[in-house]
Amino acid sequence: FQVGLLVSVKRFFLFLFEIRVKPDKSGVVTDGVKHSMNPFCEIAVEEAVKLKEKKLIKEVVAVSCGPQQAQETIRTALAMGADRGIHVQVAGKDYENLGPLQVSKIMAALAKKEEAQLVILGKQAIDDDCNQTGQMTAALLDWPQGTFASEVSFEGDKLKVVREIDGGLETITINTPAVVTADLRLNTPRYATLPNIMKAKKKKIAIMKPEDLGVDITSRVEVLRVDEPPQREAGVKVETVQDLVGKLKDSGLV
Amino acid sequence: MWIFRSVFLFSDLLSFCCCFFFLQKSVVDGVLPSFRSVCGEDGVSLSEAIREQHGKDESVHKCCPPDVVVFPRSVDEVSALAKICHMHCLPIIPFGTGTGLEGGVGAMKGGVCFSLRNMDQVLDLHVEDFDVTVEPGVTRKALNSYLRDTGLWFPVDPGADASLCGMAATSASGTNAVRYGTMRENIMNLEVVLADGTIINTAGKGRRPRKTSAGYNLTNLFVGSEGTLGIITKTTLRLYGIPEAVVSAVCSFPSVQAAVDSTVQILQSGVPIARIEFLDDVMIDACNRFSSLSYPVTPTLFLEFHGSERSLEEQVNTSEITQCNGGSDFQWAKDEETRSRLWKARHDAWYAALALRPGCKAYATDVCVPLSMLPQIIVETKEDLIANKLTGPIAGHVGDGNFHCLMVLDPNDPDELQRVHLFTERLARRALAMSGTCTGEHGVGLGKRALLVEEMGAQAIQVMQSLKETLDPKNLMNPGKVLQ
Numbered sequence: 001f002q003v004g005l006l007v008s009v010k011r012f013f014l015f016l017f018e019i020r021v022k023p024d025k026s027g028v029v030t031d032g033v034k035h036s037m038n039p040f041c042e043i044a045v046e047e048a049v050k051l052k053e054k055k056l057i058k059e060v061v062a063v064s065c066g067p068q069q070a071q072e073t074i075r076t077a078l079a080m081g082a083d084r085g086i087h088v089q090v091a092g093k094d095y096e097n098l099g100p101l102q103v104s105k106i107m108a109a110l111a112k113k114e115e116a117q118l119v120i121l122g123k124q125a126i127d128d129d130c131n132q133t134g135q136m137t138a139a140l141l142d143w144p145q146g147t148f149a150s151e152v153s154f155e156g157d158k159l160k161v162v163r164e165i166d167g168g169l170e171t172i173t174i175n176t177p178a179v180v181t182a183d184l185r186l187n188t189p190r191y192a193t194l195p196n197i198m199k200a201k202k203k204k205i206a207i208m209k210p211e212d213l214g215v216d217i218t219s220r221v222e223v224l225r226v227d228e229p230p231q232r233e234a235g236v237k238v239e240t241v242q243d244l245v246g247k248l249k250d251s252g253l254v
Numbered sequence: 255m256w257i258f259r260s261v262f263l264f265s266d267l268l269s270f271c272c273c274f275f276f277l278q279k280s281v282v283d284g285v286l287p288s289f290r291s292v293c294g295e296d297g298v299s300l301s302e303a304i305r306e307q308h309g310k311d312e313s314v315h316k317c318c319p320p321d322v323v324v325f326p327r328s329v330d331e332v333s334a335l336a337k338i339c340h341m342h343c344l345p346i347i348p349f350g351t352g353t354g355l356e357g358g359v360g361a362m363k364g365g366v367c368f369s370l371r372n373m374d375q376v377l378d379l380h381v382e383d384f385d386v387t388v389e390p391g392v393t394r395k396a397l398n399s400y401l402r403d404t405g406l407w408f409p410v411d412p413g414a415d416a417s418l419c420g421m422a423a424t425s426a427s428g429t430n431a432v433r434y435g436t437m438r439e440n441i442m443n444l445e446v447v448l449a450d451g452t453i454i455n456t457a458g459k460g461r462r463p464r465k466t467s468a469g470y471n472l473t474n475l476f477v478g479s480e481g482t483l484g485i486i487t488k489t490t491l492r493l494y495g496i497p498e499a500v501v502s503a504v505c506s507f508p509s510v511q512a513a514v515d516s517t518v519q520i521l522q523s524g525v526p527i528a529r530i531e532f533l534d535d536v537m538i539d540a541c542n543r544f545s546s547l548s549y550p551v552t553p554t555l556f557l558e559f560h561g562s563e564r565s566l567e568e569q570v571n572t573s574e575i576t577q578c579n580g581g582s583d584f585q586w587a588k589d590e591e592t593r594s595r596l597w598k599a600r601h602d603a604w605y606a607a608l609a610l611r612p613g614c615k616a617y618a619t620d621v622c623v624p625l626s627m628l629p630q631i632i633v634e635t636k637e638d639l640i641a642n643k644l645t646g647p648i649a650g651h652v653g654d655g656n657f658h659c660l661m662v663l664d665p666n667d668p669d670e671l672q673r674v675h676l677f678t679e680r681l682a683r684r685a686l687a688m689s690g691t692c693t694g695e696h697g698v699g700l701g702k703r704a705l706l707v708e709e710m711g712a713q714a715i716q717v718m719q720s721l722k723e724t725l726d727p728k729n730l731m732n733p734g735k736v737l738q
Contacts, residue, residue: 014399014400015399034376034400036402036403037403072403076403079405188590188591190590191402191405191407191496192402192403192404192405192496193405193495193496193497193498194405194406194495194496195495195498195562196405196498197404197405
């Protein structure tokens with residue numbers, strides 16, 4: 001069963017670093033912060049590469065939407081084992097306003113263009129925690145979806161996905177072509193080794209614009225303000241239960 | 255008795271130097287405004303909880319909180335603070351992550367703890383040159399996460415997620431040393447602030463050639479100095495390529511001798527071994543119980559090979575070597591998940607040892623001897639443990655001749671404390687008698703100062719003392735550690 005697979009990768013801050021809000025409250029400070037691939041996207045790439053190593057997949061294509069630096073993230077995916085990349089150029093203000101709806105339109109268009117049979121994404125990105133792109137992509141393509149996957153396997157020409165849900169684990173079987181989103185326990189992503197990074201430099205990255213795919217990326221959402229969470233204040237000790245009840249009433253909590 | 259000794263030392267100091275402490279406390283109060291003007295209001299703490307947090311590490315030594323904790327944000331602030339301390343004769347204790355094992359951060363004479371965790375930048379990564387410079391707040395795991403997209407890593411792995419500059423200060427090592435070396439071999443340059451605030455670069459500012467024969471080796475003077483010669487504020491580290499492929503294996507042996515013989519032969523055969531860890535029967539039994547495993551209860555080796563796919567295929571040799579030495583139950587693993595399971599026993603060794611006697615604390619001995627002496631010292635040590643009814647499972651970096659007895663002890667039982675103390679002294683002396691060292695990777699800290707004198711001999715200690723007096727004539731840098 002030899003299919004082509006699209007895996008989407010997103011670039012954001014390395015998860016170790018503290019986020020700071022810009023003084024004008026229009027967003028977060030991005031200059032000088034170390035960027036890396038979104039951790040869930042790494043897991044998605046790892047799963048794609050594993051499927052290829054098991055010879056269930058013919059080709060893994062890594063896709064990223066963003067400015068020039070998005071190519072670094074695609075190169076990391078190539079170093080992990082993807083065969084080629086597609087960089088959809090979106091820069092400046094357009095990039096700041098790029099949200100799940102726009103990305104899913106792009107992914108849907110690419111899935112059709114590349115005749116992919118499987119699209120894998122991370123379940124969510126750690127910058128916006130939206131958890132929407134995979135689901136929207138499936139809806140736009142009218143494909144089945146296996147989200148929050150902690151296990152993926154082929155059963156004949158169907159896909160068996162074990163999903164992590166609030167109550168435990170849910171196992172579903174879906175037809176292909178399908179969209180899968182990767183959850184934390186799906187696998188442990190490999191490190192890109194130096195020899196593979198060198199090989200990745202020779203792999204091809206096609207560059208295109210959203211217009212080339214017939215996708216309109218105007219955003220319907222406008223960010224009004226970004227605030228830091230309120231500073232934690234010191235607690236107050238009270239002497240008696242009456243004082244406690246009094247304070248709770250005063251603050252309107254009771 | 256080192257535990258009681260550190261208690262008595264403290265109370266001796268307390269009774270003799272009550273006046274001294276009182277005077278020092280008022281001196282500290284006097285300089286607080288100067289400290290605050292250097293590192294801000296938030297950068298100075300007198301709270302009891304913070305001081306206690308900075309007065310102890312992961313060892314069994316008693317907590318010795320400093321008088322005040324300061325949090326400098328740059329090397330210039332460190333230098334300014336050091337100048338103030340120097341002028342007022344206040345002890346200076348550098349603090350990284352508090353993960354040390356020899357009581358190195360205890361403020362024996364009170365003073366000022368310099369907590370360096372706010373200096374947490376990874377500076378100057380040079381991927382093509384395989385080097386990176388980091389500040390003291392960067393820990394080893396944080397650096398390796400930072401490097402993940404570059405294909406490089408820093409392999410020195412002492413277990414804890416320690417500050418890299420702290421690891422430099424204690425000359426740390428770890429499970430990978432047999433292949434990649436210890437901190438001593440992997441530090442190219444240091445930025446150090448001396449007791450009087452002078453800032454020096456041990457190999458010249460910003461320099462990072464892969465080798466040099468320029469002048470005295472100041473870099474390695476400060477590596478392992480445990481904060482007694484200066485405060486390390488930057489370290490330039492040697493990086494390595496992440497191994498293309500990793501294969502792990504476990505093998506059981508009928509005796510310690512068989513396990514060590516296999517180790518020597520594996521090393522001699524040129525196999526790309528990266529880790530060889532030894533667990534004795536007591537340790538394996540503890541691990542079986544703790545992690546619900548079923549390894550045979552005999553001396554066991556855990557091995558890990560790093561290399562290219564093809565070089566690892568040539569591992570066939572290893573199982574032949576171990577079989578020749580009576581090894582059995584050889585298990586391989588290639589993928590990440592199975593390898594983690596295989597190594598879980600070794601990683602959880604500390605907790606498995608503690609679980610043998612719930613409610614007790616643990617202390618790890620740390621001797622290191624030439625490889626050929628390892629079977630003899632381990633056998634004699636085990637006999638000593640049994641004769642003195644002590645719980646001491648053994649885990650070791652057998653490729654370096656270094657092993658740890660994880661002494662599980664009841665801190666409320668003075669007789670056991672005494673027996674453990676005497677045992678550790680005997681063990682250290684046994685190692686010294688076999689041309690080894692009393693501390694392979696943990697450092698001298700508080701408890702091994704007397705043993706250091708025996709190990710080095712009076713003349714070498716005299717040279718160390720002279721160096722200390724030259725660099726720190728007022729004895730302000732972490733007093734009471736390393737040298738007596």
